[in-house]
Amino acid sequence: MAGIPLTAQGAKRLEEELHRLVSVERPGVIQAIAEARAQGDLSENAEYDAARERQGFIEGRINELEGLLSNAQIIDPASLDVDGRIVFGATVGIEDLNSGSNVTYQIVGDAESDIRLNRISISSPVGRALIGKAEGDVVVVTVPSGEKEFEIISVEYK
Structure with missing residues (x-):
């Protein structure tokens, strides 16, 4: 199985979530089930039903995180010889040439992407279009709403 690409920060966030689920959430839901059982007729x-459902969610997420982390390939873009090109983990400032708006994205793996935090997946249309490009390049991206043109304003490796 191929490794799942993660940034060092993304791996740390997933490890923290796993630790919280195992050490706080799991014992809490076990206690809630015990208290519900003590009430009698199940x-x-x-x-009881809500606690069991929550337990199923927690156990599923723990299994998912353990699988992700055991297959993780931690990539540090600062250690790569990229010659100013955009690679996995880069933080990229782009300008939408259609609207004139600017936005900054970090290109990350599927497991850590979160558009609310401006982390886009390397497999997203915008992420795929940016890989290999450099500051000053213009890229055309086909998105669900049509084609968009972006100019790359900045590239950083944090």
């Missing part, structure tokens, strides 16, 4: 106990 067939009509909504608290």
Whole structure:
């Protein structure tokens, strides 16, 4: 199986989430199940059903995180010889030439992408279009709303 690309910061965030789930969330839900069981008839106990459902979610997320982290390939873009080109982990400032708006994205793996935090996946249309380009280049990206042109304003490796 190929490694799952992660930035060092992304791997750290996932490890912290795993630790919280194992050490805080899992014991809490086990306690909630025990308290709901103590109330008697489980067939009509909504608290028990909710706690069991929460336990299933927590255990599933723990398994998912353990799998991601065991197959992770940590990539530090600062250690790569990139010659100013955009690679995985780069923080890229772009200008939308259609609207004139500027935005900064970090290109990360699928497991750590979060558009609210301006982290886009390397497999997204914008992420794929930016890889290999350099500051000053113009890229055309096909997105669901049509084609967009972006000029690369800055490239940083944090």
